[in-house]
Amino acid sequence: MSALPSHLELVQGVVLPKPVGADPVLDFVNTRSDWTTRGPARTEWLTSYEAFLIWTSYVGLVPPATVFRLIEQAGGKPTEAARRLHATLEFRTELYDVLTGQATDESFEAVARVIERASGRRQLVLADDGPVWELPEDLALPLDNLALLAGELLTGPSRAHVRMCPGESCGWLFLDPRGRRRWCSMATCGNRAKVRAHAARAR
Numbered sequence: 001m002s003a004l005p006s007h008l009e010l011v012q013g014v015v016l017p018k019p020v021g022a023d024p025v026l027d028f029v030n031t032r033s034d035w036t037t038r039g040p041a042r043t044e045w046l047t048s049y050e051a052f053l054i055w056t057s058y059v060g061l062v063p064p065a066t067v068f069r070l071i072e073q074a075g076g077k078p079t080e081a082a083r084r085l086h087a088t089l090e091f092r093t094e095l096y097d098v099l100t101g102q103a104t105d106e107s108f109e110a111v112a113r114v115i116e117r118a119s120g121r122r123q124l125v126l127a128d129d130g131p132v133w134e135l136p137e138d139l140a141l142p143l144d145n146l147a148l149l150a151g152e153l154l155t156g157p158s159r160a161h162v163r164m165c166p167g168e169s170c171g172w173l174f175l176d177p178r179g180r181r182r183w184c185s186m187a188t189c190g191n192r193a194k195v196r197a198h199a200a201r202a203r
Contacts, residue, residue, distance in 0.1 A: 006187045011058045014051045020184045022175040024059050025153045026162065028146055029096045030184070031055060035164075035171030042169070049074050049081035049139075052088055056142045061149075066137060073139055080139055087114075088143045095150055099162055099173060115151040118144035165189050 004010060009018050021027040032041035046052045053070055056062040062070075074081035094110045097103040103111070121144055122133045135144050153159060163176040167189025174184055183189040 007185055012054050014054045016045050016055055016058055019059055021173055023153060024061055025150045026173040027059055029092055030172045034169045035096060036169055049085040052085060053142060061145055062142055084139050100164055115147045118147035
């Protein structure tokens, strides 16, 4: 098997993009390639509900033991798992538009509905350190978890620091609180831009 590009990693048999967004919500929208053209992704990394679960564990959002149990649940409910994945990919598209200021009223309302529904499913439970909010451990958990984080990002101070990579056929998002970052990754888009600039000068 040939080596993977530097921005990808093999995780439990699934190829996933390495986190570059400095925020799990931004890494979520970066799970497809080329946001510069709308429509089907040139490369889609969340190719199944199981791949989505493995990604949530990879970026530290859901514990591996929970992911294992949810994979078992999904195996017994393939239709619901497929529906959950479809809802996840729809949310990702609408969320990208909201984060980049391209949202219509309809897409903003769609994002708000997912976030509000997730918020309504939280349960206050007593843990060792005191009361904590928890989500039910069912097939809706991964998207609900992301939706709550998205709500925090959209309403918090980090929202002002979301930037879009200007790389050709990219459009990935990342946090840039210091205002010094241009590319999603110097190893990919940054280097490609340098190569193109060098070739242009040579011509």
